[in-house]
Amino acid sequence: MPAVTLSAEVRTTLGRRATRLLREKGLVPGIVYGRGRPPVAVAIAAEALEKALKGGARVVDIVIGNDRDSALLYDPQPDMAGEHVRHVDFVRVAQDVAVEVAVRIELKGTPAGQAEGGVLQQTLHELTVKCLPRDIPEKIVVDVADLKIGDSRRVKELTLPHGVATAVDSEVTVATVRHQVTAPEPGAAPAVEGPAEPEVIKPEGRAEAEEEAGEKGGEKAGAKGAEKEKEKK
Amino acid sequence: MPLMPKRVKYRKTQRGRVRGNATRGTEVSFGSFGLQVLDRGWVSGQQLEAARLAASYALGTEGRLYVRVFPHKAISAKPAETRMGTGKGEPEYYVAVVKPGTVLCEVGGVPEEMARLALQRVCHKLPVRTRLVKRRTW
Numbered sequence: 001m002p003a004v005t006l007s008a009e010v011r012t013t014l015g016r017r018a019t020r021l022l023r024e025k026g027l028v029p030g031i032v033y034g035r036g037r038p039p040v041a042v043a044i045a046a047e048a049l050e051k052a053l054k055g056g057a058r059v060v061d062i063v064i065g066n067d068r069d070s071a072l073l074y075d076p077q078p079d080m081a082g083e084h085v086r087h088v089d090f091v092r093v094a095q096d097v098a099v100e101v102a103v104r105i106e107l108k109g110t111p112a113g114q115a116e117g118g119v120l121q122q123t124l125h126e127l128t129v130k131c132l133p134r135d136i137p138e139k140i141v142v143d144v145a146d147l148k149i150g151d152s153r154r155v156k157e158l159t160l161p162h163g164v165a166t167a168v169d170s171e172v173t174v175a176t177v178r179h180q181v182t183a184p185e186p187g188a189a190p191a192v193e194g195p196a197e198p199e200v201i202k203p204e205g206r207a208e209a210e211e212e213a214g215e216k217g218g219e220k221a222g223a224k225g226a227e228k229e230k231e232k233k
Numbered sequence: 234m235p236l237m238p239k240r241v242k243y244r245k246t247q248r249g250r251v252r253g254n255a256t257r258g259t260e261v262s263f264g265s266f267g268l269q270v271l272d273r274g275w276v277s278g279q280q281l282e283a284a285r286l287a288a289s290y291a292l293g294t295e296g297r298l299y300v301r302v303f304p305h306k307a308i309s310a311k312p313a314e315t316r317m318g319t320g321k322g323e324p325e326y327y328v329a330v331v332k333p334g335t336v337l338c339e340v341g342g343v344p345e346e347m348a349r350l351a352l353q354r355v356c357h358k359l360p361v362r363t364r365l366v367k368r369r370t371w
Contacts, residue, residue, distance in 0.1 A: 053371040076371060080254040080334035082269075104370055119297055120342045122265075125368070180294045197324065198241045 004057040006049060008032070008042035008064050019087075028085050032062060032071060034092035040064060042090075049076075049085055058101060059133045062090050070133065072099055093133050100167075102126040103137055105174060109145030113177035118149040124174045127155070131164040144175050152176040235278030236304050237327040245321055246307050251275075255334035261368040263299040264341025266348040272361040275328035276337070278304040284338065284358040291351040296343035298351070301336050302329040331361060 011018070011029060019029045028046045033039035042064060052060060053076055062071045071090035079086050093099050105127055111120050127140055140160065142153055156170035251273035261267040281300060288298045304327035311322035331337065338355060340348040349365060356363045 056371070078260075078369065080256070080259055082259065082334075082366060082369060114295075117294055119295065121297060122341065197244070198238045200244055201240050201242050 004052045005061040006044055008044045011041040011043050030088040032090040056138050058136045098130050098132055100130050101136055102128050104139045106139045106141050107144050107175055108141050109143050111144045111147040111177045113147055113149040116149055117180055118177040119180050120177050122175045127166055129164050129166045135163040137161050147177045149177050235282050237278055245309050255332040259334040261339055264339035265368050267336040267339040267366045268352045268363045269366045270331045270335040270337055270361050270363055271333050273332050274361045276331055278327045280358055284355040287354040287358055288351045291354045297341050299339040304329045
């Protein structure tokens, strides 16, 4: 992955109104921090940032005036539609200090169990790895071609690139092939009907009071009934 | 039987207004492809059930469908030819409140063409505009 350089300018006006105006100008607000130096609020060109993100850049060179830092692109916040970035963090990193980053997991191959009616299900989509900034892999490819129904691929079975380690529990499942749960046929008998209306949750005190009232009512009604029977006799 | 809550604290709710955009549930989190809502509105339990069935038939024995919303809100109505007054009507059906950005359902374990077909069938059953979204890679 070639090194990406992003130039940023220092933001002096902070807050919701200022950042909204920035976004209208085609800039993205961000912050640079880490390595024991004070944080700096910055603004970056949205186009360049989005190009870097879509290109898979993880560590970028950020230029602020005369300063040049190597920084990890961290926690880019997408907007509601997921098309643009609203804010981004840059964590200053040293090239000889390991960092923790989440790397995308990509499944490769068609599992053998799929031919038998199984369904491949990916349960872990990102793996947190620890490595030097220059060793951050773009993705981790997992071969699932030999998985039969009921088989799983776990974290301990992954082959990580040299210099990359993970602290994720080795027993965590990455992908599994499961039996397909078939949908009911059209026109088949409907499932067991539940109640037409949900049960109403009553506060504890009220529920008890009502129960007591019900019991007393029942007793009274019982006593009245006995009296009436006596009168009849 | 359409979807509805099993237990509720209050039987009837006020209608309210749907305002703003979704801030949660806006990402494809379980599958690979999702259907993102573009309008504000209500999706009833019946509509969700119809959508689920449409996707199930389109997917056949492959892949998995994840429905990300649930109809929690009770909508009451008065019977036909009833005079006004005498209080609020009885709960008639339940709806899920959706806002622009909500990922309504997701499909995983199938190639894009098949997911596209299934989600297209789903969107025909819904009262809101939608679009197909993929899992974000950044």
